[in-house]
Amino acid sequence: MDLDNEELLEEGGSRLTFPGETLTSSQAYMRGHGTYVDNEEVIASVAGTIERVNKLVTVRAIRTRYNPEVGDLVVGRITEVVQPRRWKVDANSRQDAVLMLSSVNLPGGVQRRKLESDELQMRNFFEEGDLLVAEVQAFFSDGAMSLHTRSLKYGKLRNGQLVAVPPILVRRLKSHFLTLPCGVDLILGLNGYIWVSKHVKESEQEGEEGFDAEAVYSNQNDDIDESTRTAISRVTNIIRVLSSHFIPMSDMLLLEAYEWTVDQEGNAKDLLQEDFGEALIASINTR
Amino acid sequence: MAQTGFDRRRINGPDESFPPIFEVDEHQNSWTIGQPRSGRKPTDIRPIFLQAGLINRANGSAYIETQRTKIACAVYGPRQSKNVAFNEKGRVNVEVKFAPFSCQRRRAPMRDAEDRSIATAIQQAITSSVRLELLPKSTIDICINIIESDGIEGCVASGSVAASTALAGAGIEVIGLVVACSACVIGNEVWLDPSEEEARASSGVLVLSCMPALESVTSVWQSGQMKADDVFSCMEACQTRCVDVHSVVAQALLESI
Amino acid sequence: MASTSISKAEKSYIQAGFLSSPPLRADGRALHDFRSVALETGVAPLANGSARLSIGANAHDGGGGTEVLAATKLEVENVEEDGCDGGRIVCTVTCSPAAYPQLSSNALDDLQYDMTVILHQTLSHPSLHPNNLGILPKKKSWLLNLDIVVLADAGNIYDAIFMAARAALWDTKVPKTRSVEYKVRKGNSGGVVGGKTGSSGDMDVDEETTSGFDTRQIQQATDFELTDYWDEGEVLDGRERWPISITLNLPPPTHFLDATLPEESAVPLKALLVYSFPPSESPNVQAMRILGSGELTVVLLKDLVKEGEKYARELFIALNSKLKEEDIRRNQKARERFARR
Numbered sequence: 005m006d007l008d009n010e011e012l013l014e015e016g017g018s019r020l021t022f023p024g025e026t027l028t029s030s031q032a033y034m035r036g037h038g039t040y041v042d043n044e045e046v047i048a049s050v051a052g053t054i055e056r057v058n059k060l061v062t063v064r065a066i067r068t069r070y071n072p073e074v075g076d077l078v079v080g081r082i083t084e085v086v087q088p089r090r091w092k093v094d095a096n097s098r099q100d101a102v103l104m105l106s107s108v109n110l111p112g113g114v115q116r117r118k119l120e121s122d123e124l125q126m127r128n129f130f131e132e133g134d135l136l137v138a139e140v141q142a143f144f145s146d147g148a149m150s151l152h153t154r155s156l157k158y159g160k161l162r163n164g165q166l167v168a169v170p171p172i173l174v175r176r177l178k179s180h181f182l183t184l185p186c187g188v189d190l191i192l193g194l195n196g197y198i199w200v201s202k203h204v205k206e207s208e209q210e211g212e213e214g215f216d217a218e219a220v221y222s223n224q225n226d227d228i229d230e231s232t233r234t235a236i237s238r239v240t241n242i243i244r245v246l247s248s249h250f251i252p253m254s255d256m257l258l259l260e261a262y263e264w265t266v267d268q269e270g271n272a273k274d275l276l277q278e279d280f281g282e283a284l285i286a287s288i289n290t291r
Numbered sequence: 292m293a294q295t296g297f298d299r300r301r302i303n304g305p306d307e308s309f310p311p312i313f314e315v316d317e318h319q320n321s322w323t324i325g326q327p328r329s330g331r332k333p334t335d336i337r338p339i340f341l342q343a344g345l346i347n348r349a350n351g352s353a354y355i356e357t358q359r360t361k362i363a364c365a366v367y368g369p370r371q372s373k374n375v376a377f378n379e380k381g382r383v384n385v386e387v388k389f390a391p392f393s394c395q396r397r398r399a400p401m402r403d404a405e406d407r408s409i410a411t412a413i414q415q416a417i418t419s420s421v422r423l424e425l426l427p428k429s430t431i432d433i434c435i436n437i438i439e440s441d442g443i444e445g446c447v448a449s450g451s452v453a454a455s456t457a458l459a460g461a462g463i464e465v466i467g468l469v470v471a472c473s474a475c476v477i478g479n480e481v482w483l484d485p486s487e488e489e490a491r492a493s494s495g496v497l498v499l500s501c502m503p504a505l506e507s508v509t510s511v512w513q514s515g516q517m518k519a520d521d522v523f524s525c526m527e528a529c530q531t532r533c534v535d536v537h538s539v540v541a542q543a544l545l546e547s548i
Numbered sequence: 549m550a551s552t553s554i555s556k557a558e559k560s561y562i563q564a565g566f567l568s569s570p571p572l573r574a575d576g577r578a579l580h581d582f583r584s585v586a587l588e589t590g591v592a593p594l595a596n597g598s599a600r601l602s603i604g605a606n607a608h609d610g611g612g613g614t615e616v617l618a619a620t621k622l623e624v625e626n627v628e629e630d631g632c633d634g635g636r637i638v639c640t641v642t643c644s645p646a647a648y649p650q651l652s653s654n655a656l657d658d659l660q661y662d663m664t665v666i667l668h669q670t671l672s673h674p675s676l677h678p679n680n681l682g683i684l685p686k687k688k689s690w691l692l693n694l695d696i697v698v699l700a701d702a703g704n705i706y707d708a709i710f711m712a713a714r715a716a717l718w719d720t721k722v723p724k725t726r727s728v729e730y731k732v733r734k735g736n737s738g739g740v741v742g743g744k745t746g747s748s749g750d751m752d753v754d755e756e757t758t759s760g761f762d763t764r765q766i767q768q769a770t771d772f773e774l775t776d777y778w779d780e781g782e783v784l785d786g787r788e789r790w791p792i793s794i795t796l797n798l799p800p801p802t803h804f805l806d807a808t809l810p811e812e813s814a815v816p817l818k819a820l821l822v823y824s825f826p827p828s829e830s831p832n833v834q835a836m837r838i839l840g841s842g843e844l845t846v847v848l849l850k851d852l853v854k855e856g857e858k859y860a861r862e863l864f865i866a867l868n869s870k871l872k873e874e875d876i877r878r879n880q881k882a883r884e885r886f887a888r889r
Contacts, residue, residue: 081553085377132377133553162557165574165810223556230568237576248606272576276583278607407658408665419841494675497836501846508844513836516675516824519853522833526846 018053027054027061036062070097070171070195072149076140077180079161079193080151082130091130093138096171096195099148103130107141107152109159109220129221135161135199137191157181161191163225164201167240169247171196175254182255184262186235192253200239202232234272238265241275242284249285261288298401310396328482328489336472336484336532339539341452343460343547349434351461353543355453359441359486364453366461369429381426385414387435387450394440409446410435416451416471416500416510422464431463442487444473444496447512451500456540460547467502468544469509470536472529474499476521481528497522499529503537552650554813562814566799574811579804580859583613585711587867589719589874595619597720597784601712603806604702615699616708618716622723623691624683635681635689639668641709643698667696667709670791670822670835671717678785683725683772690722692784703808706820710793711867717790718871721781725772791824791834792867794860796852798842803852805859817842819852823860831857 021027027039027046035041038050039061048054052065072078072095080093080101089105108129130136137158138151153159174192182190183203191199228236242261246253264287265275274280331337337358346352349365356362369381387410389398398404413435421431435450451471458465475485475493482489490496495515501508508530513522565572571579583604592598598619605613625631641663643656651659671694681690694716696709796803798817807815822835833853838844 081555083553127377131379131556134555135558160557161555163561165558165561223560225557225560225564228561228564230570230572233565233568233572234576237572237574241575244606245608248608248612273578273581276575276577278584281607407661408669411662411665415838415841419843495833506845508838508846508849509841510838511819511836511849512838513833514669515673516832516834518830519833519857522836522853523850526849530846 018055020052021048021054021063022051023049027063032059033061034059036060038063038065066172067170068172070095072097072101072140072143072195074140074142076176076194077137077191078140078149078151078195079135079137079166079191079197079199080195081197082132082134082136084132085126085130089126091126093136093151095149095151095193096168096197097149099146101138101140101149101151102144103136103138103151103153107150107154109154109156130160134223135166137161137193137199159220160223161199161201162223163204163228164189164199164236165240167198167200167243167247169196169198169243169253170250173247173250173252174198175252177254182258184235184239184255184259186239186262186266187232188235188239190239190255190258198243198253200236200243202226202228202236237272238262238275241272245275245281245284248281251285251288257288264288298399301400308397333480333482334528334532336536339449339452339536341456341539341543343456343543349457349461351457351459351463353453353456353460355449355456357441357445357449357484359439360445360449361438362446362449362453363436363438364450364457365434365436366431366454366457366463367434368431368461369426369463370432372428372430377428379424379427381421381423381429381431383414383418383421383423383431383433385410385417385433385435385454387413387437387446389437389440392439393437409443409450412447412498412510412512413450413454415512416447417454417458417469419509420455420465420467420469420502421458422466425464431458433457440487442485442490444475444485444490444498444512445487447471447498448473448484448500452536452540456544459544467504467507468537468540469500469502470533470540471498471500471510472532472536473497474525474529476515476517476525479521481521481524483528483532495521497525497529499526499533501530501533503530503534552809552813554810558810559814562811563799566802566804566815571802571804573804574808577806579802582806582863583808585866587711587715587870587874589715589871590878591617592619595716596622596722596781597716597718599712599715599719601708601715602700603704603708604808612702613700614702614705614708616705616712617697617699618709618712619695620716620720621693621695622720623693624688625691627686627689631689631691633682633686633689634677634679635692637672637677637681637692637694639671639694639696639713640664641667641696641698643701647698647701663696663698663705663709666706666820666835666837667694667713670710671713673834675832676786676789676791676824676834680722680782680785684727684770687770688772692720701809703812704795704806706793706795707806707863710791710822711863714790714792714867715871717784718787719874720784722784723781724775726775727772729770788827789824791822791832792860792864793820793822793835794856794863795820796856796859798844798852800843803855816840817844819849819856821853821856821860823857823864825861825864831861 025048027048030041030044030046033046035046039046040049046061048063050063050065052063055062055064078095080095082091083094083100084092086092091103093101093103095101136153138153140149141152142150144150174194174196180192187203189201189203261284264284340356343353345354346365349367351366352364354363387406389404389406391398391400433454437446440446448471451469455469459468472483474481474483475490475496477493495517498512500510562574586602586605589599591600600617602613602615627633641660643660645656648656681692683689694713696712796819797807797815798819799815817840820837820839823831824834825831
């Protein structure tokens with residue numbers, strides 16, 4: 005199945021392929037991710053959609069582990085505290101990511117690290133099981149990500165709950181920090197982990213000078229009232245329904261879906277029913 | 292494993308062997324269902340002999356004997372956890388081993404000796420009482436050796452008492468002493484501390500582990516068919532009886548100091 | 549019940565939800581709401597009875613919930629060797645490593661063993677024993693192997709296991725057998741006495757021979773044969789008595805049902821209660837276990853037992869109606885297939 009025809013390889017068109025299918029001749033095109041060259045032919049190595057940009061042919065797989073890029077925002081969970089000044093973070097990728105002690109904000113801002121009792125000090129910041137939001141800084145030579153939380157937007161997550169969706173459903177957006185009008189904040193990690201939490205007002209966020217370690221690294225949740233909790237459950241269920249129908253996430257979509265469910269005047273748990281979910285999807289598609 | 296049961300470190304008996312069948316002893320009344328309990332009242336438990344500090348090498352130990360149940364318990368710890376993972380609360384590890392001559396049918400030393408279900412039952416009973424938050428990264432190993440067993444419920448109950456005594460004897464901080472009592476339902480009566488035959492003839496068995504000093508329950512293990520009311524009466528009877536057992540345990544501990 | 553790791557902030561979020569009034573759960577359910585349960589019987593054609601049950605699976609793509617497969621298989625065994633006069637039941641639970649990817653194989657073995665022990669001690673108790681598991685009194689009997697495979701665990705695994713076990717046992721059909729006895733033929737000196745089937749000796753056509761097989765007298769039956777029948781056998785006795793379990797998770801001071809994995813990590817203390825509802829008597833408690841560490845009192849336990857019975861009854865009724873539906877559906881399907889031949 006040779007695809008020398010230009011029309012089949014149009015830019016922007018999407019055609020599905022499977023591993024082993026010959027895409028084109030390697031004289032004319034360069035191969036990208038998801039392909040390999042054999043006998044001067046470019047052959048697909050994953051099952052997915054063909055993408056062509058100028059002379060570059062790539063195949064993007066549908067259900068794959070998260071492939072990190074520098075600058076991506078990810079939500080991860082600490083898996084272990086490794087002795088010399090680093091944390092291992094599970095970010096739903098091929099390897100655990102690494103968070104160095106020097107990549108986090110320490111209290112006071114000036115000190116780099118304490119010399120005595122390193123490990124105990126580290127656990128005061130992040131311990132096993134903690135959730136955090138970070139940005140991919142660089143890659144190690146073996147392909148593991150190196151993360152950093154050197155901004156006030158990043159750091160430990162609290163006041164909410166986590167939902168996991170297939171990573172491909174989270175597209176690269178301008179901002180991954182969304183706020184819904186019902187008082188719910190969303191952080192869409194590109195690795196498929198989405199954090200739904202209570203909204204934190206802009207004015208309450210710490211400024212550069214008054215960086216308070218107690219508040220940022222504390223495990224204490226704020227008091228969350230009932231309406232916010234219900235809203236958080238509702239949004240979580242909406243995300244689950246969307247992900248089971250394989251619909252990519254975006255803030256407009258979530259907003260529409262939320263308003264639709266509120267209009268229905270049902271409970272948050274109604275979204276767990278199959279027919280309610282189908283109705284939601286139908287209403288989104290019509291808009 | 293060419294031959295099953297071939298253990299070259301021991302002198303093996305014949306491949307096929309069965310326990311001898313004895314003539315019924317004269318003093319052992321053959322008890323059948325329907326007859327009232329022989330030898331004691333329904334709410335009587337068998338006398339307990341409990342001594343702490345039996346095994347010198349262990350940090351804490353206890354030996355308990357109630358007629359035909361004989362259990363020795365040794366506590367090692369708290370000591371460093373062997374796994375690398377950090378846990379901020381300590382862990383309690385219970386191991387139960389049967390001596391080969393402890394039951395009616397011989398238990399082969401390698402294969403049948405360990406019993407995980409009794410170990411989990413005892414662990415459930417005593418873990419709530421130990422102050423594990425004071426022992427990060429540590430493990431407490433409790434080794435229970437059953438020298439003679441008179442039914443699984445009896446082993447669980449006596450094992451929990453022995454383990455709790457040994458923990459206290461090892462100086463490990465506990466919020467209270469755990470004592471346990473077993474009960475069974477025969478007909479519509481509740482009998483406490485059943486022997487193996489009585490438990491087998493009953494319709495249901497219950498083992499309650501509690502801390503009488505705090506009036507809180509750490510574990511309930513029930514098996515067999517019982518009505519909900521029977522369950523309640525068993526629990527109440529066990530709880531009342533546990534207060535007596537508790538004073539026995541306290542006395543044994545104080546004597547050993 | 550392996551729990552995934554969860555952060556302290558998430559734990560306190562979930563616990564605070566239970567303390568608020570009204571209590572709120574992560575996905576908006578009420579304290580006593582179950583996720584949707586899907587059940588199908590007859591999924592393993594080679595087994596004598598089978599069922600597949602899932603709790604909380606996505607309706608759309610079927611993934612993401614607790615999934616359990618149960619199947620029963622009957623074997624013949626000799627009473628003298630391993631068997632028990634009247635038959636016996638052996639239950640086993642296997643956990644697929646895919647269900648618990650974070651556990652080592654030793655830890656997985658331990659988990660399997662714990663689940664097996666609870667299931668076996670409850671279901672093999674003499675009070676639930678079905679009375680059509682014997683074949684030849686004191687000689688041959690059926691061994692019923694109930695095997696459960698845990699394919700995925702998203703919380704509330706024990707309820708799923710017991711429900712699947714009940715469904716598989718409900719679905720089990722015991723093959724019909726008939727005892728046979730071999731009598732020595734008259735005039736045959738030193739012929740084969742008793743014992744083996746099959747050989748009818750020499751067939752002397754001249755002689756007036758009576759058949760060596762006398763199927764009417766079964767007192768000294770020495771062997772059995774399977775009768776020729778059109779269905780798979782008779783239903784296993786005691787269908788109404790098989791119990792179901794209800795797991796009450798206990799964040800102080802309330803209790804809730806059907807926990808998801810994060811809820812199980814946040815609330816370690818739980819009470820497992822197994823009830824059986826025989827048709828014309830009051831319900832029985834078949835097993836009770838407390839799992840996890842926490843504070844309990846006898847008063848609280850009594851309340852839990854009473855409340856648990858109510859929940860279990862609702863679950864039982866729902867399960868029964870679904871099982872009857874499944875029976876009808878499969879009979880319908882079989883009839884259609886037969887009609888199309």
